[in-house]
């Protein structure tokens with residue numbers, strides 16, 4: 001019995017190998033590097049009403065992206081050694097700019113936006129000369145490098161409440177949160193990227209990484225993941241995955257998060273913004289934040305020393 005099983009088992013494996021060999025040559029997948037040949041995953045992307053196809057993205061990837069990201073998508077292209085921060089390794093499917101919670105896959109739209117936006121303070125160029133179809137095809141192709149895309153769906157897009165008006169009180173509350181949540185330990189008290197922990201930080205690939213310097217640049221100053229107030233909101237509510245920049249979704253209430261956004265804008269001292277106008281009208285002085293009790297109806301059983309997860313007050 002045991003003998004027969006193992007004979008059948010062997011034949012089965014042999015059959016698989018042969019079948020695999022035929023699929024590979026039929027689909028013309030190049031046998032690059034030491035990985036076992038596999039047929040390309042028939043991955044798609046969906047951006048609005050455009051459907052991207054991996055097989056159509058391959059040529060543009062080889063031509064325009066592989067020099068940095070590598071033919072295998074592992075971030076080891078020939079230029080990677082000269083680049084800091086390093087090109088993204090698509091085989092681990094960890095992405096910085098997401099509208100989805102920390103640890104989850106980004107949406108196709110997130111990747112599409114990243115490609116068109118480029119990454120400020122890095123060597124990732126702005127690719128805005130591709131057509132929407134070509135960009136969607138590239139997104140689909142990027143998804144062939146990790147099996148995570150077959151097993152997992154993108155995370156649920158986080159809900160962002162409408163932005164409240166920019167007021168001095170909102171900025172003051174944001175400042176209190178920046179202090180309490182210790183953003184300054186990395187970003188520095190004035191947001192110059194020079195906090196006490198700044199020089200010790202490394203990313204998930206052990207490369208040194210600097211916290212964002214808010215005070216740098218003028219009106220062109222922007223963030224890796226976009227330039228709008230909504231983009232900033234997303235950054236600290238989803239985290240910059242693969243870096244020490246965490247998600248604060250568990251400790252900041254959605255409405256309080258807007259106050260933090262308003263304060264962060266005042267750290268961009270050279271930038272023209274509504275927030276800086278409001279601050280200038282107050283002669284540049286942010287008043288101490290006084291917690292409003294009626295906004296914060298504490299349940300009777302609330303212990304005196306609130307744990308950090310009980311809200312951003």
Ligand code: HEC
Pocket residue numbers: 060061064065066067068069079083084085086087088094095096097098111114115119121122123124125127138142224
């Ligand atoms: C000159 C080098 C270079 C080239 C060419 C390049 N990239 Fe990048 N790319 C980078 C670097 C560096 C990063 C990481 C930036 C960072 O972490 O701040 C990156 C990051 C990315 C990301 C990650 C987004 C995220 O949220 O983490 C995507 C997607 C991406 N590149 C797609 C592409 C595509 C598609 C092409 C070709 C059309 C391309 N890149 C060409 C250097 C390059």
Ligand code: HEC
Pocket residue numbers: 096178181182183184185186187197201209210211212222223224225226232235236240243244245246248260264
């Ligand atoms: C442990 C260190 C650390 C802490 C604490 C921290 N950050 Fe960061 N932050 C970083 C690093 C590192 C980056 C740069 C990531 C990159 O360039 O890929 C960053 C980037 C950012 C960015 C810019 C992202 C972009 O798109 O370019 C914003 C905004 C930000 N942090 C806000 C905050 C806020 C608000 C807090 C507190 C609630 C905070 N950070 C706490 C390390 C930290």
